[in-house]
Amino acid sequence: MKKLFFILLINFFPAQQSWTLKQCLDYASVNHPLVKQSTVNIQKNDRQISAAKGMLLPSVDAGINHNYNFGNGINPQNNQREAINTQTDNVYAQANWELMNWRNYLNISLSKINRESSTYKMKQAQNEVKLNVIQMFFTYQNSKSWLEVLETQLSGIEDQIKRTEKEVEIGNRPKSDIYDIKANLGTMQEQWVSAKNSRDLSKINLLNALAITKDTLDFTMVEENLASSNFNDANFIQDLLEKNPAYQTTLAEIKAQQKNIDIAKSAYLPTLNGSYTWSSFYNKILGEPATAFSEQIKANKNQQLSFGLNIPIFNKLQVKNNVEIAKLNVINSNYDKDIVINNLTQSINSIKTQFLNAQEKYNLLEANFENQRLSFQKSEEKYKEGLMDAYTFFVVRNGWLQANYNLINSKNDVVQQTELLKVFEAGF
Numbered sequence: 001m002k003k004l005f006f007i008l009l010i011n012f013f014p015a016q017q018s019w020t021l022k023q024c025l026d027y028a029s030v031n032h033p034l035v036k037q038s039t040v041n042i043q044k045n046d047r048q049i050s051a052a053k054g055m056l057l058p059s060v061d062a063g064i065n066h067n068y069n070f071g072n073g074i075n076p077q078n079n080q081r082e083a084i085n086t087q088t089d090n091v092y093a094q095a096n097w098e099l100m101n102w103r104n105y106l107n108i109s110l111s112k113i114n115r116e117s118s119t120y121k122m123k124q125a126q127n128e129v130k131l132n133v134i135q136m137f138f139t140y141q142n143s144k145s146w147l148e149v150l151e152t153q154l155s156g157i158e159d160q161i162k163r164t165e166k167e168v169e170i171g172n173r174p175k176s177d178i179y180d181i182k183a184n185l186g187t188m189q190e191q192w193v194s195a196k197n198s199r200d201l202s203k204i205n206l207l208n209a210l211a212i213t214k215d216t217l218d219f220t221m222v223e224e225n226l227a228s229s230n231f232n233d234a235n236f237i238q239d240l241l242e243k244n245p246a247y248q249t250t251l252a253e254i255k256a257q258q259k260n261i262d263i264a265k266s267a268y269l270p271t272l273n274g275s276y277t278w279s280s281f282y283n284k285i286l287g288e289p290a291t292a293f294s295e296q297i298k299a300n301k302n303q304q305l306s307f308g309l310n311i312p313i314f315n316k317l318q319v320k321n322n323v324e325i326a327k328l329n330v331i332n333s334n335y336d337k338d339i340v341i342n343n344l345t346q347s348i349n350s351i352k353t354q355f356l357n358a359q360e361k362y363n364l365l366e367a368n369f370e371n372q373r374l375s376f377q378k379s380e381e382k383y384k385e386g387l388m389d390a391y392t393f394f395v396v397r398n399g400w401l402q403a404n405y406n407l408i409n410s411k412n413d414v415v416q417q418t419e420l421l422k423v424f425e426a427g428f
Contacts, residue, residue: 019220
């Protein structure tokens, strides 16, 4: 239903819409090509399980051969070799059955493990997509906020120039105030162009993270209270590791490699095969009368039931080497697990450090924000009373706007780390 909802949302409402972070994550976790690929891999593993179980069943086939023989041959009437042209038809049906082969049973277990691994990989793909979307989402929000600050500053400069020009005309301001303000206008316009470019690029990156090619969306933040996490728990990192799909994938792959050792060793064991064949034939000398086809088929029918035991004795050391290679693959998979643990620990610790630093920074900025607001109000009063020149007030005003942006950016950073942590906490 989620997938259908978002498809309808895009195709039937092409006008600009606003998505929250949750809507972005819901869409990407279902519709991103990496997730879709992993879903197909699960379906392939289901087929592999079915194919492995099918190896326990017999194989049955039937056929018919129609042959002509010209030249010397055996005359069936006198059993003598002579120049003779004959027609022969052979009919058969046969069934072959591996009655006992441990490899078949082990392959079923292996295919189930591979299916489990593919399920973890799908969740891992979803997590990787979500982490990327979260990072791109907040990059876009920060770049958009900075552009809005610059637009407010530019708008303020234009208004301030107009007011200052009027005050210059009546003699309340020196003309140098106008020159001071205009001198900074060009620099700020250049910053605005760069900020606009940064916002546009960050939006392109966010759309790419969502695997959306049409720019019909905008993205907005939802006001929410800042969360806290229990980083002081001694088992905090270990708990996140154990339920992480990347970690679970490595465990499943180790199980698969261990099962491959058993499969390789199964080549040491004997196999028992059974077969059943029903056959008959029709024969006639060309140009001469012969017994009817149906009568010959009935008369010449034959049945064969056989059992065979194959005992491997020496196979050029191939089985021994395959077993050793399988053992080395298990060792290699354990090293893969260590790499995953190392990378996940680094990611979790990075989120923890950035969260704590961002939270501390936000608390400091928030505590000082009221002082900055009062300071700006006081400067604005001085400017209106003529106690502060236009350029100084311009600097104070821009500092106030910058303080607003810093607070927004700091809060976004806390929320971003919180959202990243949620992905790890969700586990499988």
